[in-house]
Amino acid sequence: MRRFWLLFAQTITVGLAIWFIVTTLKPEWINGGLTSSPLHIATSKVPLQEAAPGTPTPGSYRQAAQRAMPSVVNVFTSKDAKPVSPEVMEDPLLRKFFGDRGDDADEKQSSLGSGVIVSSQGYILTNNHVVEAADEIEVALADGRTASAKVVGTDPETDLAVIKIDLPNLPAVTLGRADQASVGDVVLAIGNPFGVGQTVTMGIISALGRSHLGINQFENFIQTDAAINPGNSGGALIDTNGNLIGINTAIYSRTGGSLGIGFAVPMTTAKTVMESIINTGHMVRGFIGVEPQDITPELAESFSLNRSTGAIIAGVIKNGPGDKAGLKPGDILVAIDGKPITDSNDMTNLIAQLQPGTKTKLTVLRKAQETTVEAVVGKRPPMKRVQE
Template sequence: MQRLWLLFAQTVTVGLAIWFIVASLKPEWAAGMTRTAPAVRSNSSVPMLEAPAGQPPTQGSYRSAAKRAMPAVVNIYTTKGSRQPAHPFMDDPLFRKFFGDQQEDKQFSLGSGVVVSPEGYVLTNNHVVETADEIEVAFADGRKAVAKLVGTDPETDLAVIKINMKDLPAITLGNVDQAMVGDVVLAIGNPFGVGQTVTMGIISALGRSHLGINTFENFIQTDAAINPGNSGGALIDTNGNLLGINTAIYSRSGGSLGIGFAIPVTTVKDVMESIIATGQKVRGWIGVEPQDITPELAESFGLTRKSGAIIAGVLKGGPADKAGMRPGDILLAVEGKAINDTTEMLNIIAQLKPGNKAKMRVLRRNQESNVEVVVGKRPKPRREVSNEER
């Protein structure tokens, strides 16, 4: 019995020695004898395991969505010529002969955009291109093209530009109505000019307004990192469909703090179609200055209700003035749609077609009445002058 046990022990020892030698010198032989992933020889003496080529991650990857959407997201470079103030001696022909004519400097800006049509239409933010003299679009595959401005809508901070190129990868528009807080989203753009970048986060909130960013606000809030250069880029779902256009961040340092805002695709589609058709976004307007009902205003006016919009001012000769609306009136409903605050009022009136009549319900001295207003066309907003231009 002892001899059999000794023979067994010697056999096992020899087998382990052979296995060690084969595993060290011919690891591919050892891999063929097991069901594990193949061993790989690295620069060190320690064998490492590597997944078979082409095997996708089992979970937690959104590369399919990124791969589908990234070709449609472009970098946008803009230039603006700015002339230096002329020196008084420039009036002297002899001075100009020796020192040259007035020099023109060029300021470069950077943003992102999204190809939304194979015909070459690209969406971006208005603030990316509003002062540009020249616009250039660069694709991730290295192609570049000069773009022309189709139209802008400063009140939603959207703009449409167009390029003439073939085989353009257009993004698919998603359904933001089905999006919910907590859904995973990806932000694609060119932050700080480092190159095309994808960041991941979730939808933090929907329908954000009263932020003072745009006149018409209905933002998707996300914690996906959005930084300077991402403006005009895409916010996509996990299927690679466009949910919104990244437009702004809340930041005290200039970098991402986890609070970014995107214009939802519903607004984007409406504005884009109008700009492509007419060069601008046409909105309804009645010529009033609205104000939200606060507890203090409700008390001073003796109001029992906390919803609606107070008409603080009426433009003389405007649509509301002609219809008989007066300062102090409270707008309760437009075309049967209840008004809860000034943001809701602006959005509903903006959707009315200029030239049509609209029924509006107002409260005056605790008495409700209906007025019929001929809707006007909302005037273009005046462009604010920056400190650099003053």
């Protein structure tokens, strides 16, 4: 019996050894070649369904981003540091704050921002505060090229500027219709936040026609929750088709970072400013020489008004267009060329759109009587900047 079990065990051992050798070296011998070795499985063609190259992921905005990103540039500026007076450097206490600058007379202050190529001729739209007072402006394109830029013109009252570079084959952005945008539309912000490089963020339009923010003289902002941070200034706000609908300008922040409230100048405004700067070197606006004031409930009661729309004329510039037309302090301007006025901001924007030298009809309310006067539109003087 013991010999029988020994023979049985040896037979099983030899059989397993043969099976191992055959399955390793000649797997096709097993079951007529139906069993595959691990090597055969690894190299066989398994029918897998893969997405076609370039097929967008559902919910993706890659095509819009890819269309607009080449047109968005990084703007690097530098200016000479203000020299510190010898009297300051002689004071040991003040020297601790300014440091020893005897050998750093050529020290430069650098800043960064963004811009958008709006013409293949090299015109770039950006913010005035990005290039203001810059001694040198360097532009870096998304394709790796760089070029020095010169300022064509600026408009501090909308915080817009146009600069120009000289390079061939520039990818100009497609201008969108900001006047057709609506609250809730998805938008993308493209720029160079914190200098990390070109970045795309997504959000929606939170509000339209934002004004009375104290950011610019002329305000009609698109508000968005797409993340806008320092360095995004002058960059693009685009729609889901990759069309430019605004120039990112400012953020509301208590920390310096994005809190989900960003503002962009709509292209309805930016296009007018851009074309005027390219054609004349500056922005030309209408002017009638009055100081407007909103109608508050208190003022409405004081003037015995039964309306809350319009703008009170608080002051009239002597010998200005309004003065010559007969406007007086206390008049309430209710319409310009038949267009109703809602408040002082609306009045300022409507007058700015008038062509200097043309005549305009001003409808005013004076002593509860409505009357119309005709004024020759003047040219708005440039905004005075406070010297630092």
